[in-house]
Amino acid sequence: MLELRPILSAMLQHKTRAVLVILQMALTLAIVSNAVFIIDERIALMNRETGYPAGEIFGFRGVNIDSSVDMTTQIEVDEDILRAIPGVIDAVVINHIPIVGSGSTSSWSLEQKEGIGEFPSGVFRGDEHVLTTMGVELIEGRNFTPEEVSSHQEVSDSLVILSKSLADKLFPDGQAVGKTIYRHGNPSKVVGVVKKMQGMWVSWSAFEDNVIFPSNGARSFVRYMVRTEPERRAEVMAQVEEKLLASFPERVINSIDTMEHNIANSYRSDNGMKMILTVIISFLLAVTVIGIFGLSSFSVNQRTKQIGTRRALGATKFAIARYFLVENALMASMGIAIGVILAFALNYVLVNEYGVSKLNNGYVLGTMFAILTVSLASVLVPALRAANISPALATR
Amino acid sequence: MLSYYLKLSWLSLRKTPIISLLMVLAIAIGIGVAITTLTVFYMMSANPMSHKADRIYTIQFQTKGVTNSDTVPEQVTYQDAMAMYRSDLPKYHTPMFKTGYSIQSPNKDIKPFFTEARVTGRDFFFMFDMTFIHGGAWDESIDEIGTTVTVISESLNQRVFGGINSVGKNILYDDEPYTVVGVVKDFNPSPKFYDLNNGNFDTGEQIFVPLSLAPIHELASWGNNNGWGGEKIETYQQKLQSEMMWIQYWAEFESATQAALFKDMMNAYVLEQKQLGRFTRDDAAGYIHTVDSWLKEREVVANDYSVLVGLSFMFLVVCLVNTIGLLLAKFLRRSSEVGVRRALGASQLEVFKQHLVEISLLGSFGGALGLLFTVFGLAGVRSMYTSYERLAQMDLTMIVTAFVLAIVSSVLAGIYPAYRICKTSPAVHLKTQ
Numbered sequence: 001m002l003e004l005r006p007i008l009s010a011m012l013q014h015k016t017r018a019v020l021v022i023l024q025m026a027l028t029l030a031i032v033s034n035a036v037f038i039i040d041e042r043i044a045l046m047n048r049e050t051g052y053p054a055g056e057i058f059g060f061r062g063v064n065i066d067s068s069v070d071m072t073t074q075i076e077v078d079e080d081i082l083r084a085i086p087g088v089i090d091a092v093v094i095n096h097i098p099i100v101g102s103g104s105t106s107s108w109s110l111e112q113k114e115g116i117g118e119f120p121s122g123v124f125r126g127d128e129h130v131l132t133t134m135g136v137e138l139i140e141g142r143n144f145t146p147e148e149v150s151s152h153q154e155v156s157d158s159l160v161i162l163s164k165s166l167a168d169k170l171f172p173d174g175q176a177v178g179k180t181i182y183r184h185g186n187p188s189k190v191v192g193v194v195k196k197m198q199g200m201w202v203s204w205s206a207f208e209d210n211v212i213f214p215s216n217g218a219r220s221f222v223r224y225m226v227r228t229e230p231e232r233r234a235e236v237m238a239q240v241e242e243k244l245l246a247s248f249p250e251r252v253i254n255s256i257d258t259m260e261h262n263i264a265n266s267y268r269s270d271n272g273m274k275m276i277l278t279v280i281i282s283f284l285l286a287v288t289v290i291g292i293f294g295l296s297s298f299s300v301n302q303r304t305k306q307i308g309t310r311r312a313l314g315a316t317k318f319a320i321a322r323y324f325l326v327e328n329a330l331m332a333s334m335g336i337a338i339g340v341i342l343a344f345a346l347n348y349v350l351v352n353e354y355g356v357s358k359l360n361n362g363y364v365l366g367t368m369f370a371i372l373t374v375s376l377a378s379v380l381v382p383a384l385r386a387a388n389i390s391p392a393l394a395t396r
Numbered sequence: 397m398l399s400y401y402l403k404l405s406w407l408s409l410r411k412t413p414i415i416s417l418l419m420v421l422a423i424a425i426g427i428g429v430a431i432t433t434l435t436v437f438y439m440m441s442a443n444p445m446s447h448k449a450d451r452i453y454t455i456q457f458q459t460k461g462v463t464n465s466d467t468v469p470e471q472v473t474y475q476d477a478m479a480m481y482r483s484d485l486p487k488y489h490t491p492m493f494k495t496g497y498s499i500q501s502p503n504k505d506i507k508p509f510f511t512e513a514r515v516t517g518r519d520f521f522f523m524f525d526m527t528f529i530h531g532g533a534w535d536e537s538i539d540e541i542g543t544t545v546t547v548i549s550e551s552l553n554q555r556v557f558g559g560i561n562s563v564g565k566n567i568l569y570d571d572e573p574y575t576v577v578g579v580v581k582d583f584n585p586s587p588k589f590y591d592l593n594n595g596n597f598d599t600g601e602q603i604f605v606p607l608s609l610a611p612i613h614e615l616a617s618w619g620n621n622n623g624w625g626g627e628k629i630e631t632y633q634q635k636l637q638s639e640m641m642w643i644q645y646w647a648e649f650e651s652a653t654q655a656a657l658f659k660d661m662m663n664a665y666v667l668e669q670k671q672l673g674r675f676t677r678d679d680a681a682g683y684i685h686t687v688d689s690w691l692k693e694r695e696v697v698a699n700d701y702s703v704l705v706g707l708s709f710m711f712l713v714v715c716l717v718n719t720i721g722l723l724l725a726k727f728l729r730r731s732s733e734v735g736v737r738r739a740l741g742a743s744q745l746e747v748f749k750q751h752l753v754e755i756s757l758l759g760s761f762g763g764a765l766g767l768l769f770t771v772f773g774l775a776g777v778r779s780m781y782t783s784y785e786r787l788a789q790m791d792l793t794m795i796v797t798a799f800v801l802a803i804v805s806s807v808l809a810g811i812y813p814a815y816r817i818c819k820t821s822p823a824v825h826l827k828t829q
Contacts, residue, residue, distance in 0.1 A: 016812070020721040027714045031707060038703070063510055065498040066571040067616070116464045116624055153628075184626020252498065252510060272780040273700050276433075279776075280711055283425050290418050291718035298725030346710075354699040
């Protein structure tokens with residue numbers, strides 16, 4: 001019924017055409033499955049939960065015109081001004097705004113020793129208002145008290161709050177609170193653990209491993225983080241420059257950006273990769289459709305006489321159409337078989353040379369079905385045209 | 397014969413407009429995608445100092461403590477840079493780093509703004525072939541004892557002074573007057589090879605101040621500051637004497653042999669520091685890099701990009717496979733016409749040549765359309781990756797590459813179909829009417 005043998009022998013007589021279709025589908029499978037996989041990886045990366053209520057937070061900078069001015073008292077005044085603005089939940093002067101692509105790092109060890117520790121982390125410094133301003137969830141221990149905040153590093157750095165991701169790495173059996181960890185031999189006692197807190201660089205392996213020190217030290221380059229009620233954020237953002245300059249005008253307030261803006265900025269290249277790959281995939285499928293359509297149309301034209309003969313001998317229109325569909329499905333299967341090997345081979349190269357992850361089988365399977373569908377759809381019109389060939393042609 | 401074949405090819409393309417269009421489109425899309433990614437890749441891997449390829453060098457020292465990781469630091473300490481600065485082997489050399497200031501123009505109508513500044517010795521301008529529009533670099537004596545002089549870029553001069561010859565005028569950096577001694581043409585090498593720490597393709601700094609001012613004014617480093625020793629650093633002096641790495645160092649030598657002598661000197665310095673107990677690692681060493689090897693070492697071309705170039709060329713192959721099929725379809729359809737021509741005396745070679753001309757014509761159309769697609773593609777890349785503004789630009793080399801690639805790949809695709817058609821036996825087609 002499926003006429004496999006005649007189809008196969010017909011294919012063998014027109015090897016070139018078969019080879020071309022098979023090759024095309026194999027390459028398309030290899031490229032598309034890897035490309036979709038990379039896209040999905042990037043999407044997953046970009047969708048990671050930040051741990052912050054991003055819609056409520058914005059950050060900005062104040063840069064002094066005269067960088068030698070001592071800002072120690074001014075930053076306290078600034079924090080009070082910000083916290084007094086209606087709509088503000090909390091505000092804090094912080095060393096680095098999260099997920100901006102610049103920051104400080106350190107490394108930790110469980111033993112008091114010299115040298116770099118085994119556990120790298122990002123470092124945040126701010127007073128006891130940091131937790132509420134960040135909107136992060138404290139799951140163990142407690143926040144810092146105002147008395148514990150200091151502008152001297154020996155005092156502020158003796159206590160620390162960790163993100164759970166870091167706490168789990170340091171203390172896999174749990175119970176980080178109360179323990180001491182070391183930085184270049186200097187001890188810091190763990191006071192609390194936060195559920196999730198993303199840091200500075202989206203592509204860093206220790207992106208989610210962060211610490212907070214209770215510090216209120218000042219510099220001429222001051223960064224501020226503010227959390228507001230969600231609907232009032234824009235309103236508050238519009239006021240900060242005026243209010244802060246009224247208190248101390250010899251500075252420039254700039255980079256007033258929402259957290260979503262900073263996040264989007266950080267993921268710019270991943271987003272770009274995603275879009276370029278999507279374009280390539282779409283073009284690839286379009287070209288495949290063009291190719292199969294063109295080759296099948298040609299093939300039908302070449303065999304007009306044979307088709308007419310078959311119809312004259314009693315083949316139904318459906319049988320003719322089915323012949324071409326089956327022929328296409330056969331070639332697609334062979335193309336797919338080769339394509340699967342090519343897909344994994346390509347992935348192997350990408351993994352070893354370019355740091356892509358290992359291909360998940362699901363992507364290959366999904367792409368297989370997509371290609372099968374696309375190729376059958378492309379051959380449909382030529383197949384139907386073949387079916388409409390008049391039997392009278394056989395007698396000419 | 398060529399013009400005859402061209403005429404035949406054109407007529408033939410017109411006779412089957414849809415297939416011809418599809419083929420041109422397939423080639424054009426493949427070329428468009430491939431050349432777009434290739435252009436950015438090519439610009440990313442550019443070496444702005446290729447004309448002085450083996451004379452300009454930067455240095456690294458493996459100075460970290462024994463218990464630290466094995467990666468060689470990307471920057472050097474102040475003390476190591478200044479030690480190298482004392483050598484007279486280089487023709488030009490300087491340590492350098494990036495800071496920033498608030499800028500106030502003497503014209504009070506212009507609002508204060510912030511900009512980055514390069515803190516460097518005067519050799520920077522000569523090493524990197526910068527062009528002065530007004531004035532020149534500060535005097536050599538200023539590299540010994542710093543005074544508040546500055547060199548500004550043409551753009552900054554335009555913004556602050558309205559473009560006049562501002563030599564001798566004062567400009568306020570962080571509320572402190574600096575005297576302009578020179579205005580220099582904007583220096584924006586791509587990549588920013590001399591400081592890759594905060595953005596490989598960032599624009600260059602607009603103002604330059606003498607390195608000798610750093611300890612006097614305690615200029616903050618706006619670049620990366622890396623430490624490994626957990627030292628307590630509370631004053632600027634402590635930072636200068638510490639093991640913190642925040643300085644870049646570049647040198648130009650008369651020849652590669654001079655550079656080799658410098659490397660020997662670095663090795664001697666390392667031994668000396670080991671004996672003094674400062675470098676404690678067994679593998680403590682100095683390294684020198686040409687711009688080319690530095691760019692490779694720092695992996696300026698992102699992995700993502702190499703992947704994209706690879707995938708787009710694979711895509712081009714798919715387009716070409718398509719083209720082979722479509723060409724076969726097109727040529728074999730006209731077998732009877734070719735049969736007649738063969739019967740009239742055309743040799744197989746002539747038929748082959750004729751079809752190659754037709755393929756080349758197709759390839760040129762595909763290349764032209766592909767170039768148009770590339771323009772759009774590059775515009776798309778620029779809008780997605782704003783920092784690649786200068787990278788996603790067409791230049792003459794890329795235009796020529798696009799055409800050559802289009803024609804060469806079409807011809808490659810077309811060899812088999814042209815071969816098939818030239819093998820047409822005249823007899824068969826004369827018989828069937």
